[in-house]
Amino acid sequence: MARRRGWGGRPPVDDEEAAHRIVDAAVEVIARTGAAISIADVAESLGVIRQTVYRYFPSADALMRAAAIASVDGFLDRLTRQVSGLADPVDAMTEGVVYTLTEVRRTPHLGILLSSSYSTIHPDGLTSDEAQAFGMTMIRRFDVDWERHGYDDASLQGLVEFVLRTMQSFFVSPGNPPRTDDELRRYLRRWMGTAIAAQV
Secondary structure, three states, X not given: OOOOOOHHHOOOOOHHHHHHHHHHHHHHHHHHHOOOOOHHHHHHHHOOOHHHHHOOOOOHHHHHHHHHHHHHHHHHHHHHHHHOOOOOHHHHHHHHXXXXXXXXXXXXXXXXXXXXXXXXXXXXXXXXXXXXXHHHHHHXXXXXXXXXXXXXXXXXXXXXXXXXXXXXXXXXXXXXXXXXXXXXXXXXXXXXXXXXXXXX
């Protein structure tokens, strides 16, 4: 393993620890700033040179993806608490979308789970296998009896794709001025809610 500088005087014992500490630092910087990070930001927080971070993560997108994966369990736990007790699919999906959009604006690395990059919205990113799997994990945490409301696995996958496409539209163009959370809830209940309820 190549010699490392910095690390707050505590160099990692191996490459696995180095990568883990870089990801932890990225998550901490994002939480502190509420903004997308650069390799230089993370290197500075660790007291190492940029080339050290590049040795483990070839780009800021790769580092943001690792930070997102490290944060996903915490996000899903918070989302589950947010929608807890909402047994109606329209209520649950409306609240889930509003919460997810808010969280992605506040912690931008989470957006990389729903797209291919935090810096741009790739046209196919929100319908990728990874985004679909993440969406299915999200809605299966809801207190909704999907089968009772007419949803089987295939229709749930269709619902996830529809909701991901809806969220993509708000990522690309949030509106000017953007809707407040309550305004967004009313909008989603009227239009997205109608589509969700049509399955019954």
